[in-house]
Amino acid sequence: MSSENKKLRFLGLIALFLVLAAFAMVLFYAPIEVNMGIVQKVFYFHVSAAWIGMLAFLVAAVCGALYLNKKQIKYDFIAYSAVEIGLLFTAIANFTGMIWAKPIWNTWWTWDPRLTTMTIMAFTYIGYLLLRRGVDNLEKRARFGAVYAIIAFASVPLTFFSSRLLRTIHPTIFGANSGDMAMTPAMYQTMAVSIVAFTFLFAGLLWHRSILAARESEIDNLRAQTEVAEFGEVQDD
Amino acid sequence: MRDWLHSVRTLVWKDLLQEWRSKDMLTAMFAFAILTLFIFNYAIELSPVNRAEIASGIIWVVIVFAGTLGLNRSFTAEQDQGCFDALVMAVPDVSAIYFGKMLTNWLVMLFVSVLILPIYSLLYNQSLFNLGFILVLVLGAWCYSAAGTLIAGMTVQTRMRDLLLPILLFPILMPVNMAVVKAAGGILAGAPLVEVQAWLVLLAAYGIIVTTVSILVFEYVIRE
Numbered sequence: 084m085s086s087e088n089k090k091l092r093f094l095g096l097i098a099l100f101l102v103l104a105a106f107a108m109v110l111f112y113a114p115i116e117v118n119m120g121i122v123q124k125v126f127y128f129h130v131s132a133a134w135i136g137m138l139a140f141l142v143a144a145v146c147g148a149l150y151l152n153k154k155q156i157k158y159d160f161i162a163y164s165a166v167e168i169g170l171l172f173t174a175i176a177n178f179t180g181m182i183w184a185k186p187i188w189n190t191w192w193t194w195d196p197r198l199t200t201m202t203i204m205a206f207t208y209i210g211y212l213l214l215r216r217g218v219d220n221l222e223k224r225a226r227f228g229a230v231y232a233i234i235a236f237a238s239v240p241l242t243f244f245s246s247r248l249l250r251t252i253h254p255t256i257f258g259a260n261s262g263d264m265a266m267t268p269a270m271y272q273t274m275a276v277s278i279v280a281f282t283f284l285f286a287g288l289l290w291h292r293s294i295l296a297a298r299e300s301e302i303d304n305l306r307a308q309t310e311v312a313e314f315g316e317v318q319d320d
Numbered sequence: 321m322r323d324w325l326h327s328v329r330t331l332v333w334k335d336l337l338q339e340w341r342s343k344d345m346l347t348a349m350f351a352f353a354i355l356t357l358f359i360f361n362y363a364i365e366l367s368p369v370n371r372a373e374i375a376s377g378i379i380w381v382v383i384v385f386a387g388t389l390g391l392n393r394s395f396t397a398e399q400d401q402g403c404f405d406a407l408v409m410a411v412p413d414v415s416a417i418y419f420g421k422m423l424t425n426w427l428v429m430l431f432v433s434v435l436i437l438p439i440y441s442l443l444y445n446q447s448l449f450n451l452g453f454i455l456v457l458v459l460g461a462w463c464y465s466a467a468g469t470l471i472a473g474m475t476v477q478t479r480m481r482d483l484l485l486p487i488l489l490f491p492i493l494m495p496v497n498m499a500v501v502k503a504a505g506g507i508l509a510g511a512p513l514v515e516v517q518a519w520l521v522l523l524a525a526y527g528i529i530v531t532t533v534s535i536l537v538f539e540y541v542i543r544e
Contacts, residue, residue: 151540207491214488217478227474230537231488234470237533238492241526245495248502248518 091290098287101280105131105273113273122186125179127274131281133176133201137239138285139169140208144236147229156300157293159225162232163215164292166208168285173205196246203242207235221300327411331420336427338397345393346431353386353436357443371444376504379448380497382436383457384464387429388486391468394425395476404542418469418538422531425465433457452507452516459523460500466527467492470534473541499523 109127116123146162149155180198181191192198211231218224266274339345360378398404407417437448468489475484503519513520 151537203491203494210484210488210491213480213484214474214478217475217480217484219479223477226540227478230470230474230540233537234467234530234533235492237529238467238495241495241522241529245498245519245522248498248522 091287091294094283094287094290098280098283101276101283105277105280108273108276113270114267116270119187122183125183127277128281129176129179129183130274131277132172132179134278135281135285136169136173136176136201136204138282139165139172139289140204140232140236140239142289143169143208143211143232147232150225150229156221156225157297159228160293160296160300161289162228164289164296166211166232168288168292170205170208170212172281172285173201173208177201177205194246196243199246200239200243204239207238211235221303323412324416327416328420328423331411331417332423332427335394335420335424339424339428345390346428349386349389349428349432350435352389353382353432354439356382356385357436357440361443371446373505373509375440375444375446375448376453376508377501379433379436379440379457380460380500380504383429383433383461384493384497386432386436387425387461387464387468388489390428390432391425391465391472391489392476392482392485394421394469394472399476408543414539414542415535417542418473418534421473422465422469422534425469426461429461429465430458433461448508450507452513453504456500456504456507456516456520456523459520459527460496460504463496463523463527463530464493466530466534467496470530470538470541473538495522495526499526 105127109124113124113127115121142165143162146158146165150158150162177198180201184193185191211228214231215224215228218227357378360382364374364378398407408414411417440446441448468485471489471492472485475481475488478484499519499522503516503523506516506519507513
């Protein structure tokens, strides 16, 4: 237990250090983009947050499959925690994107594929949280959560392709044919550090949140037991 | 395999017969669809100029909303009478239950479309009897019931039931909505099938992916 605590604290410290380093690099190291000016700097954390959103939902789907396969409740704790954190980072990506879009596109919002996909994805996983809230039985809640996390993640790429078929104005950074946004090496380095920093941050948050989820479930169990002791066995839905 | 087909057929027959005897759901869906159509008529001024372009969107939304009513009911009998377990024991494989329910939902949606399309054509003096258009609706309704049957199987077992189904289903269905409206709109505007091919492929891919995933996980939805 204590060695695990140490590892977790160490991970937290690494994440803190990396996030601070990324922040410093964004402020002082990365050059100011010629056309967009200072607002382009939001991009480093925007991309990192969007990446964590995708990663978190992938983790949820994988843990869902593992739960269905192995029936170990710890996978459910991780999946649930990942969805919660993923939603937070999706929101960060959307809001930082809006801050950038207002001066550059001259609007807070457009119906661009990436924007719409991100937002639809967020709603899909808000649904995940609602679904779990609607199920009282712990085992059933984990089972339904796992099934929904899998089907939701399968639908995300399809949403993206379909909105892409419409059209896009979002700058394509990776795999771009025509350079929408030319990046210098210093920009690439800053972005790489930001993404690594956010990934460590995500790992640390996920670990903490999973422990919390396990504790919550312990409390629920204890509460259920005291109720049984006081009122006798109750019919489970 | 023969057993499996036999149970799917029996399940579909049971559900359709049950529905046919009461006609509760079909009547409600049909009335709801017509009413939605009337709401659209006043909410969006359907002038003859833009009517052709937005017909596909309106028809699809009407079918989807009415379909949600149907999906909400597709597992209620089993849930309320507590015969999920009996169903699971009666079939050779749980996937037969999924298939049976999906086919029923699909057929019910198509039945509502069959009623709605002539009425729309009549009200707006715009013929919708176009093979391509019907193909898109059939594909779209398949995708809809493939995802809807899985989700409805879960939501019926939750506390919020009817409330939860659209919240879970609509975001997952977003690609289907886009594809159906774009493909059907293109076809109604006179585009040949080749031009909307990408959307048709997307619909087929969605249907195949979602049906496959659902078959794999449905066991965990229904088995205690």
